Amino acid sequence: MTTDQLRPLTELQALESESIHIIREVAATFSSPIMLFSGGKDSVVMLHLAAKAFWPAPIPFGLLHVDTGHNFPEVLQFRDEAVEFYGAPLKIASVQDYIEDGRLRERPDGTRNPLQTLPLLDAITKGGHDAVFGGGRRDEERARAKERVFSMRDEFGQWDPRNQRPELWSLYNGRHLPGEHVRIFPLSNWTELDVWDYIAAEKISVPTIYYAHERHVTFRDGMWIAITEVTPARPGEVVELHSVRYRTVGDMSCTAAVLSAASTAHDVITEVGLSKITERGATRADDRLSEAAMEDRKREGYF
């Protein structure tokens, strides 16, 4: 045995193996897991890892998308293609349905992200799901930095950051009481750059709007907002045509673009590596609502 062969795994090998181990543990120890899938880059990386975790068998659980009704059409099209490609059944919980029948009301600011919590919790309860995979990463936001890989939720879907189980070695403890469920974050230790490195290395397809394209945008509150039917230009705003891309692809009403010429995963890696603005800070209006915006939504059962 030469020392050459004792060299440690690379970063991507180690992260991939850790995530696969987590996903397999969940499938082996929970009775009804489900994986959140929006078509966003983190969720497609998570789905890709699930496919690899169970190969040569199919993925043994379904997918769930909480559709705000304000999704980019390119992302919805990609979502359906990816579901077909990886071979897992998709369920959709629709915020629009909840608004139409009065269970939810549109917010004055038009943002629908905070409205996802109720349809999500209903889908978890109705489906009898005891484990719910999410693509959250700890580098995204400071409230997430303290969250466990296996994160307990009470009957109301709430997260109690002051009362988390210690998580040691790679011994994940998913035992819970009836009515509780566990959120699982297999990408906890990945950064935005790791995700892009992996997309490039594994040649994973992502929605086209992650890459540079021309779009009519306006500069609003320090961010480039696309002009769409959900987000029309306001009186007095200047609409410009720019080469832009999205770093996250959430609800159209609160996701902004960044000016970019990056047309491949490798271009994006160069851009992300040099970027001076964090992913959520650049493009998510909903995290700006208050200093503790993400923490508040997580406590209520949001991801």
Place this chain on the structure above:
Amino acid sequence: MPQRSSVLSPNANLTGGRTLLRLATAGSVDDGKSTLVGRLLFDTNSVLADTLDHVEQVSKRRGLDRADLALLTDGLRAEREQGITIDVAYRYFATPARKFILADCPGHVQYTRNTVTGSSTADVIVLLVDARKGVIEQTRRHLAVASLLRVPHVVLVVNKIDLVDYSEDVFTAIATDFALLARSLGVLDTHCIPVSATEGDNVVTRSHRTPWYDGPTVLGYLENVDDTRLAVGSELRFPVQHVVRPQSAARAPWASRAPEVNGDYRGYAGKIESGRVRPGDEIVVLPRGSHTLVEAIDTPDGPLDLAVAGQSVIIRLNSDVDVSRGDVLAATDAPPAPIRDITATVCWLAERDLTNGARVLVQHGTSITKAIVKSIEGVLDLDFESGTVPCWRPTATLTLNDIGRVRLALASPLPIDSYREHRATGAFIIVDDADGWTLGAGLAGSTPLTARTAFTTQSDQHYPAQQGRGPS
């Protein structure tokens, strides 16, 4: 012999990059730990513009004349309001050589619980002392925990060196104290660095104000510390996560990228916790004890001719032995004997106490079994003086943050290693059967700290395997 890049994974794109190092920080309240972590993030360009804007605004609001880097690690609202850190937080930074995962462990509240958690996965502990105070009680406690958890490397950051006028004498005195302490606790690999986290001396850039110090900066140390995992050089341990037997379901288009398998495929999925494995290796299936050979190591990227600790793979065996989830595939050289009575060092992590006769669950590898506490033989007294080692005090119960000696009887035998030799498979957690809470962290086998006296020689640092090892 294949090229190195194809040895561990046929996917060459995953093998070329940098490696991953896991750190944990420890220090007491005012040692400047948050500032050091903030400085590491800031000076490696891991802090981006909007986060820095926020920190600058808050610093200004608090009447500071420059950005307080400690604010970069601000966490939950309750912590900001109370100005304390409650829980372990994970931070990420990278250089061209390495990616770092840093478990930032608060120094005061529940220090044992947090330090044990952070240390469990750490390759390196970054321990801080204030140059004006030197090695104090808290330093001894943290180092004792690092020693118990067998963290391979410890680096002592002698912080606030600017406040002692960059004095070499002060640094040398602290480094000498620390070396004695480390030796008495059996910590083998240590290094001391004079630092001012506030001024940036020797964190990322070398300071001209400590010309008498010719060692690496903190980041330089972290980039170069030997990360050939001890685990890789150790014997194979492969806890089986699940049995792979595809029911010839319709294959998704994705799978056309992966190798074809036939209808009677049967393999065992898991992550290698220690050692390495090749096709043709003889292994033993624990706890049953049947011997067989490895037929192949499969991944969706293709078969491997070598897999090592940390890799998730599927192992196929060349005979029809009975294997299920919870079993461990192990090297035939000194496999752990499945045992029903274990003695372990237990770090108690819960508000509720542990008492004799308690019924709990023990989770080890991929198996879980019922257990009864047979006896609590003592609690470690971490208030020890320099030049001595911690000793056991008799006790009837373990309470939050206690480290105790516990005997457990298991409902079914588990192949538990001695923690000293196998960090992954010598470890277990104690779980509450009623509500599922994680109550304690168990390190099987004897406790290294108290088995030695102060100033032991190098030759005492290897122990014969006793607990949980092969048939005697």
